[in-house]
Amino acid sequence: METSDHLVWRKSSRSDNNGGACVEVAFTGSGVLVRDSKDRSGPTLHVEGPAWAAFLAGLSIGQRASAPDVVASP
Numbered sequence: 001m002e003t004s005d006h007l008v009w010r011k012s013s014r015s016d017n018n019g020g021a022c023v024e025v026a027f028t029g030s031g032v033l034v035r036d037s038k039d040r041s042g043p044t045l046h047v048e049g050p051a052w053a054a055f056l057a058g059l060s061i062g063q064r065a066s067a068p069d070v071v072a073s074p
Contacts, residue, residue, distance in 0.1 A: 011037050
């Protein structure tokens with residue numbers, strides 16, 4: 001997995017600067033890394049490319065599902 005030193009992190013345009021629950025994403029060669037925008041040195045979650053595409057497709061059609069337990073990497 002790539003280190004955050006070589007990644008471009010993006011925060012949602014819908015995020016505000018009031019400390020809300022925001023995440024940032026960075027695209028890698030194998031998928032996407034997701035992190036808490038308030039804890040940039042904290043853990044990241046790696047999502048494989050096909051899973052990220054399915055997640056975005058589900059959002060675009062308004063699907064909501066309960067997420068399984070996820071383990072973040074340090």
